[in-house]
Amino acid sequence: MAHQSWLLEHGSIIDGTGKAPFQGSVLVEGNMITAVGAEADQKAAALPGTQRLDATGMTVMPGLIDAHVHSTFDDAAGHDELFYHRRPGMAAITTVRNARKILTAGVTGYFDVDSIFDLGIDIKEAIQHGVVEGPRIAAGSYALMTSVGGAAGRLMPDHGTMAYARLVSGKDEIIAEVRRQIKQGADWIKVHVTGSLGHRRSEGELVTFTMEEMRTITAIAHDLGVPVAGHCRSAKSIVMACEAGFDQIIHGTSMDDAALDALVKYQAHLVPALTFQANLSDFGDAIHASPALQDLFRKEIETSSAMFRKAFDAGVPLLCGSESGFSVTPYGDWHYREMEVFVQHFGLTPLQAIQCATENGALCLRLKDKVGTIQKNRLADLLVVKGDPSKDVTLLGQREQLHAVMANGRFIDLQRQDPVRSNIPEWRCHDFGEILTKDIVAKARAAK
Ligand SMILES: [Zn+2]
Known part of the structure; x- marks a missing residue:
C-alpha cells in the first residue's frame, strides 16, 4: 500500500x-x-x-519529548505501593493505558528511565511493533543500586531486586547485570549514583558507588553501544559520573562550578527533572501536603536555578523531564511543566524551553538529528x-x-475516550494524599 x-x-x-x-x-x-x-x-x-x-x-x-518518565509506576503515592502492592500483569496493563495518556497529551517520545518488573523494554517493543499505541520510547531496565540504596533508605534490601531497582555488589555482579540488561534490550543503563539515608538526611545524598565501579559500568555499556545515565544529586557525584564517562546526569540540583566544568568537559547532558518539586511547592496545598515539605521543595528549586542557568549558558544541553509516574506528577497532566520551570526559574525564553523539550529531547531517545525538529x-x-x-x-x-x-x-485519535477508572483492589495506598491532577488543583483554587 x-x-x-x-x-x-x-x-x-x-x-x-x-x-x-x-x-x-x-x-x-x-x-x-x-x-x-x-x-x-x-x-x-x-x-x-x-x-x-x-x-x-x-x-x-x-511533538514533546519527555526525558524522564516512569511509565510503569501508575502514579504511585510512595514506596509502599511500588514495593509491595504492584503485580506484574496489572502493571503491564496499566502501563498500556498510561502510555496512550502520555501520547494524547502531546508527548510523542519519552525516556522510561527505570521500571518495575523490567516492563519498560516490553512496552517500548509493544509500541514499536504496533501491538498498542504510544509514544516512541527509549527504555532503561532496573536502576542499578548498591546496598546503600537510593531514595527509600532501609526499605531497600541488600541484595536482589526491589520494584525498579537491582542491587549490585562488587564488580562481577555489576558486569553481569549490565550485560543482562543490554541483552534484554535496554537502551540506557540507569545508575543511582547517590542515595539518601533517613538517619543522615542533613548530609544530603551520599555517593553510593566507587569510581572503579562506575568506570566498570561505562566500560561494559559503552563497549556494547549503550549510554549510561546517573541519578546524581551531589556536586561530587556529578564530577565522578562525568569522569567515569556517564552520558546523562539526572537532577544535579547541588551542582557547583567544578561539577559544571566536568559536564562541559565530558559533554554529558543534564535532566534537572524539577517538575515534582515545582508541583509540590506550587500546588501541594491542593492535596494537603505539609507547608514544611512545600517549603523544602521550593528552596531546592530556588537554590539550584542559578547553576542550571549557568549550565545552559555554558552550552550544556538541558532536557525537560517531568518525573511522571508519581501521584504528584500523574501521567498526561504535567509534561509541559518542566518548560514552565525553565522559563520561570532559569529565565529561558519559551522558544529556548521548547527546544529543550524537543530538539534536545532527541538525545535521550538516542535519535539526535532524526527526531525532535521540523526539518x-x-x-x-x-x-x-x-x-x-x-x-x-x-x-x-x-x-x-x-x-x-x-x-x-x-x-492519533484524540477523541477516543478511555473507560473511567475506579480503584483496583489492593493497588493504591492513599496515605500520601490524593493524585495531584490538574482537576484537583482547579477545584482547590476555585474553593479559595
Ligand atoms: Zn525519576
Whole structure:
C-alpha cells in the first residue's frame, strides 16, 4: 500500500531549533517529514492523494519529548505501593493505558528511565511493533543500586531486586547485570549514583558507588553501544559520573562550578527533572501536603536555578523531564511543566524551553538529528496547537489547545475516550494524599 502523505499548511511553524516561528507548510510522506516551507507546497502539488490539514491560526511544532518518565509506576503515592502492592500483569496493563495518556497529551517520545518488573523494554517493543499505541520510547531496565540504596533508605534490601531497582555488589555482579540488561534490550543503563539515608538526611545524598565501579559500568555499556545515565544529586557525584564517562546526569540540583566544568568537559547532558518539586511547592496545598515539605521543595528549586542557568549558558544541553509516574506528577497532566520551570526559574525564553523539550529531547531517545525538529528527513512526530506556545509554554499543558498529535506519521485519535477508572483492589495506598491532577488543583483554587 502506498504511504499516505499529509500537507500541514498555513500554520506558524516552531521548528524546535530555537529559531523564531515562521509561516509555512510541512509535508509528511509515510513516517517522515520530507519538505518544509515553499518546497513542501511545491512537492505536495505534484503528489496525488496528498491530504491537507489547514493549520491557519495554529502552530505546527515537534511533538514533546519527555526525558524522564516512569511509565510503569501508575502514579504511585510512595514506596509502599511500588514495593509491595504492584503485580506484574496489572502493571503491564496499566502501563498500556498510561502510555496512550502520555501520547494524547502531546508527548510523542519519552525516556522510561527505570521500571518495575523490567516492563519498560516490553512496552517500548509493544509500541514499536504496533501491538498498542504510544509514544516512541527509549527504555532503561532496573536502576542499578548498591546496598546503600537510593531514595527509600532501609526499605531497600541488600541484595536482589526491589520494584525498579537491582542491587549490585562488587564488580562481577555489576558486569553481569549490565550485560543482562543490554541483552534484554535496554537502551540506557540507569545508575543511582547517590542515595539518601533517613538517619543522615542533613548530609544530603551520599555517593553510593566507587569510581572503579562506575568506570566498570561505562566500560561494559559503552563497549556494547549503550549510554549510561546517573541519578546524581551531589556536586561530587556529578564530577565522578562525568569522569567515569556517564552520558546523562539526572537532577544535579547541588551542582557547583567544578561539577559544571566536568559536564562541559565530558559533554554529558543534564535532566534537572524539577517538575515534582515545582508541583509540590506550587500546588501541594491542593492535596494537603505539609507547608514544611512545600517549603523544602521550593528552596531546592530556588537554590539550584542559578547553576542550571549557568549550565545552559555554558552550552550544556538541558532536557525537560517531568518525573511522571508519581501521584504528584500523574501521567498526561504535567509534561509541559518542566518548560514552565525553565522559563520561570532559569529565565529561558519559551522558544529556548521548547527546544529543550524537543530538539534536545532527541538525545535521550538516542535519535539526535532524526527526531525532535521540523526539518527535512526527520521522523514525523508533530503537534498542531491552537495559539502560540512561543509566547506561553503553558498552552502545551492545555488539552483543549491540542488540535492534533501525529506520531510516526500517523494522526492519533484524540477523541477516543478511555473507560473511567475506579480503584483496583489492593493497588493504591492513599496515605500520601490524593493524585495531584490538574482537576484537583482547579477545584482547590476555585474553593479559595
Ligand atoms: Zn525519576
